[in-house]
């Protein structure tokens with residue numbers, strides 16, 4: 001399978017791959033995560049916000065992987081919105097049924113239900129096997145990895161191998177009104193930063209069938225490389241971070257659906273400005289997302305996680 005071209009004239013260097021991930025959630029999950037009184041923003045994430053993402057991805061000929069919550073697809077309008085991403089060649093992966101807080105604290109049976117219930121509904125909408133998973137708030141543990149393996153998943157994209165996890169967990173707690181969110185078992189901070197075949201325990205390299213695609217970190221200091229940082233620190237911070245990744249053969253870059261939820265869209269509460277990305281205007285955020293995806297497409301072959309895990313040549317290049 002050939003990776004997609006980048007549509008920007010020059011070709012990116014050989015053997016360098018990037019996965020653009022969209023944690024694609026109905027806006028109600030943003031209100032829930034920030035512990036704010038929910039407003040009626042039904043249909044927005046899979047409607048006008050989807051238009052914005054689809055246009056930017058198409059402009060740079062980038063195929064993304066969407067991590068989707070099962071219960072969001074109980075709404076017919078959301079199903080139709082997701083089908084537009086599928087028609088454009090983007091991948092859909094499993095982000096649990098309800099996006100629970102503190103996934104690791106659920107019982108084994110509750111974890112199975114979260115994953116299997118979402119899987120049924122996602123495969124019903126996509127009409128193909130869904131092979132990837134990301135835990136809500138990256139709250140991954142060995143129990144969930146075993147469940148994924150039993151269910152035939154081919155990859156997980158939850159591991160967050162950052163030395164800053166304790167700090168980020170405090171930020172999560174403050175933003176979420178004191179509820180624990182996650183980032184997984186503490187040993188994840190020391191997991192490989194490059195993709196790897198899972199071992200036992202899962203935060204080590206091994207020979208298990210499933211592949212782990214950890215969230216990219218800046219080399220050495222293991223500071224997370226993802227879009228929320230750019231929305232806080234500006235597009236220059238993204239350029240600087242990207243230049244630090246110049247020796248990396250593989251990067252992930254994660255956006256959230258609500259990164260392009262505009263201040264004039266239905267249901268936008270001023271209280272959302274407690275979330276850093278929302279302090280910028282939609283116009284600013286559109287420009288930043290466009291620049292980031294454009295830069296990734298110029299420097300890397302952009303592929304979906306499905307393409308990466310299915311192509312031995314890509315795996316060979318990035319392991």
Ligand SMILES: [Zn+2]
Pocket residue numbers: 023025095099135136137
């Ligand atoms: Zn999420």
